[in-house]
Amino acid sequence: MGIRKGATPALQSQVGRLTALLPSVELARDELRRQGPTLDEKAVHRMARQLGAEVLATRTRDLQRYRDGQLPAGLEMAGHHIVAQMDGGRVRIRTQVEAKKRKGVKSRRKIRVEWREPKLLILYLSDRKGRMLRGTRPWIDGTMNGPDHLMELLAFHLHRLGAAQAKTVSFVSDGAPWIWNRLDWVVRRVGLDAKRTERILDCCHAVHHISLALQALGLAEAERTATYRTLRHQLRAGRSRDVVATLRTMAEGQPLDSEVWTEIEYLNKHEPHLRYDWFGYRGRPLGSGAVESAIRRVINLRLKGNGIYWKEENAEAMLALRAAVLTGRWEETMERTQAAMARDRRRDWQWAAPDIEAELNSDAVIKPPMAQPEPSEQSEAIAA
DSSP: OOOBTTBOHHHHHHHHHHHHHSSSHHHHHHHHHHHSOOOOHHHHHHHHHHHHHHHHHHHHHHHHHHHTTOSOOOSTTTTSEEEEEEEEOOEEEEEEEOOOOOTTOOOOOEEEEEEEOOEEEEEEEEOTTSSBOTTOOOEEEEESSOHHHHHHHHHHHHHHTTGGGSSEEEEEEOSOHHHHTTHHHHHHHHTOOGGGEEEEEOHHHHHHHHHHHHHHHTOOHHHHHHHHHHHHHHHHTTOHHHHHHHHHHHTTTOOTTSHHHHHHHHHHHTGGGOOHHHHHHTTOOOSOHHHHHHIIIIIITTTOSTTOOBOHHHHHHHHHHHHHHHTTOHHHHHHHHHHHHHHOOOOOOOOOOOOHHHHHHSSOOOOOOSOOOOHHHHHHHHHO
């Protein structure tokens, strides 16, 4: 029945929800007392930690089913325009340092606190103007692990939501190589049609690199401002080749190790992802504002702050709980978690991600999972 240590599933859900919504465990404890349950701070922290571990364990089991080809594709994304955005934030993680014990001497536990980058993804259905489709909710997930873990999570969610049957899938992100170097693997693993996928570089990041290139040239402020406005207008009009050609002409005579050549090479490398005129005509988003907002709401407003640092497992658990609350998917997450825990109470949630870059560089064929919904269900969803 899910009752443990005198707490019912309903109480556990209430505690986890308030802990994820409010800035601290203390405030969650006080709010619980106002609503009825009287719990001490340790009990609130323990219940939230256990619930988060169960949510992560359920996600890991579904991911393993996806790997084994036993997870059928869903229908939520069938027949829609899909936008997928990825980015990273910053959180302080603490680890315990092993200190030498001396006989008869009591010493405090020493910890090491370091900055880590939690990686986040957001998926949503898009309208004809590149905005979130009215009446729908996004899907947000993330991990404290590396880029291979996040990209496998992205492939997992795209599959379980039926992205292979979508009209288009647009990947929007900044210029981080850990994202762009792994998108081919995601497309093949999910079984997406390459002709119906688009890759868009966030316009603000592209414009920023123009500013850095002009700054490296050492132009006067008035000339730099006027040139920047002209090149920014050309870039947003889809004339990225003209922008690169202009910068090359201006950079003639600069040493090869100058920063201006680095920025020019950056823009030249992303030339296929800078067709903002065509993307705008097709109604695609030109920026990654959705994932930037998700990082602020999910990570910065709860996991990041002065004097706040986490154990890695607690940070990942809180990230999962807060994402479920803010996307309005708390009830379905709890139902899926409780059903999984009724079959198996283990809370093992960590997994080893594949080496995506090694698979892309090898001759191995990256196959999509075989499990698919019934053809009749697919056709009905696409028609709807």
